Amino acid sequence: MTDAGHREVSRARIALVTGANRGIGSEIAAQLAAEGVRVLAAAREPGAGDVTLDITRKDEIDALVELLKDGVDILVNNAAVSLDGFDAETARRTIGVNFFGTMNTTDALLPRMRTGGRIVMVSSGMGELSVVAPQLRARFDSPTLDRKTLIGLMESFVRDVADGVHKKKGWPSNAYSVSKVGVNALTRVLARELAGDRRGILVNAACPGWVRTRMGGGSAPRSPALGARTPVWLALLPDGGPSGGFFRDERPIPW
Numbered sequence: 001m002t003d004a005g006h007r008e009v010s011r012a013r014i015a016l017v018t019g020a021n022r023g024i025g026s027e028i029a030a031q032l033a034a035e036g037v038r039v040l041a042a043a044r045e046p047g048a049g050d051v052t053l054d055i056t057r058k059d060e061i062d063a064l065v066e067l068l069k070d071g072v073d074i075l076v077n078n079a080a081v082s083l084d085g086f087d088a089e090t091a092r093r094t095i096g097v098n099f100f101g102t103m104n105t106t107d108a109l110l111p112r113m114r115t116g117g118r119i120v121m122v123s124s125g126m127g128e129l130s131v132v133a134p135q136l137r138a139r140f141d142s143p144t145l146d147r148k149t150l151i152g153l154m155e156s157f158v159r160d161v162a163d164g165v166h167k168k169k170g171w172p173s174n175a176y177s178v179s180k181v182g183v184n185a186l187t188r189v190l191a192r193e194l195a196g197d198r199r200g201i202l203v204n205a206a207c208p209g210w211v212r213t214r215m216g217g218g219s220a221p222r223s224p225a226l227g228a229r230t231p232v233w234l235a236l237l238p239d240g241g242p243s244g245g246f247f248r249d250e251r252p253i254p255w
Contacts, residue, residue, distance in 0.1 A: 012038045014072045015235065016064070018055060018105065019079030021048040024122065024208050027228035028076055032235060037074065040067075044079070055079050055101030061108045071114040074235045077102045077183075078122040082176045088162035091175045098179035099154050103186055113201055120234045121187050121205040123246065127180025129255050133170025140185050141255060147189050154182045184246060184255055191244025202241055206231040207248040 015032050019025040020041035029041045042064070043049030051067065053060050080098045083090045106119060113119075129137045139145070139153060157178050160166040171178060187205040194201045208227030233250050245252050 013074075014038050014040065014068070015074035015076065016040045016042060016051075016068070016072055016109070017076040017078055018042045018053060019044075021045065024224050024227045024231070025076075025078040027224040028078060028122075028231050028235075031225075031228050031232045032074070032076075035232070035236060037235075042079070053079070053105075055105045056097055058104070061105055064105075065108050065112060068109065068112045072109060072112050073114050073116065074118045074120070075106065075109055075113070076120045076122065076231055076235055077106060078231070079105075080122070080176075080179070086161075086173050086175060088158070091158045091161040091166075091178075094175035094179050095154050095158050095182070098176070099182040099186070102183055106186075106190065110201075113199060115199045116239060117199055117201040118235050118237060119190065119201060119203040120231050121183050121203070122231055123183050123187075123205040123207055124176075124180045125207045125248070125253075126174070126177045127182075127184050129181065129184075131172045131174070131177045132181060136170045140181060145185060145189060147193070150182065150185050150189055153185075154178075187246070188244045188255075194243070200239055202234075202237055202243040204234045204237075204242060204244065205246045206234055207246065207253060 015037045017025055017029045017039060020029045021043035029039045033039045040051055041049040042051045042053035044054045046052045051064060053064055055061065079101065081094060083094055102121065129140055132140065157166065157171050160169045160171060167173065184205050187203055190203045194203060208230060230247050230250050234247060246255055247253060
């Protein structure tokens with residue numbers, strides 16, 4: 001971590017944005033800062049942000065939790081990978097970062113979330129449930145879906161790809177899409193888990209649209225500033241706002 005990352009965090013309004021060294025994450029951090037929020041920009045590469053965070057590394061997550069011992073108000077889970085090709089290793093790595101890394105980071109920071117906390121999952125329209133077969137769609141969309149079942153579904157995708165049966169089981173040949181299906185489902189599960197929490201934490205997912213970033217490519221129609229708008233809006237929701245929803249352009253969209 002940088003010296004800035006090691007400084008004790010004050011009681012000011014704090015936001016942590018993962019994957020904040022470029023693209024949408026960088027723009028989310030800038031827009032939140034413009035709203036008067038103190039932002040900790042987390043990046044995997046040392047020195048690229050205020051704090052170093054590889055969301056697949058428990059030691060770096062633990063160090064972040066210690067840094068935020070005085071609490072955090074906003075968590076924006078933006079860090080993700082989109083790898084070329086499709087095989088068992090691509091599936092394993094993509095699900096490991098985009099789903100399990102996001103889940104583990106969120107779980108570790110939940111005890112540090114202050115009253116009125118906001119958790120934002122930066123997702124994608126590529127994670128809409130239409131990408132999986134109807135039998136899988138029903139399982140992901142079930143109002144009784146719990147964490148154990150969701151984890152099992154994500155592990156089964158990785159296993160089915162390795163076994164060469166993922167198409168037969170109803171999965172697409174796109175690990176990024178499946179990872180975002182999982183992140184969207186995690187959003188709903190977390191919202192239900194936190195429904196009775198006295199802190200009033202809201203959890204929502206945002207689709208930024210197709211944005212001109214290293215991941216999205218130069219021909220994408222949206223700027224990073226536009227892509228960041230809905231995640232920032234969700235991060236700043238007033239008390240009593242929605243939880244467990246999926247939004248694009250500040251409007252709800254289907255799962």
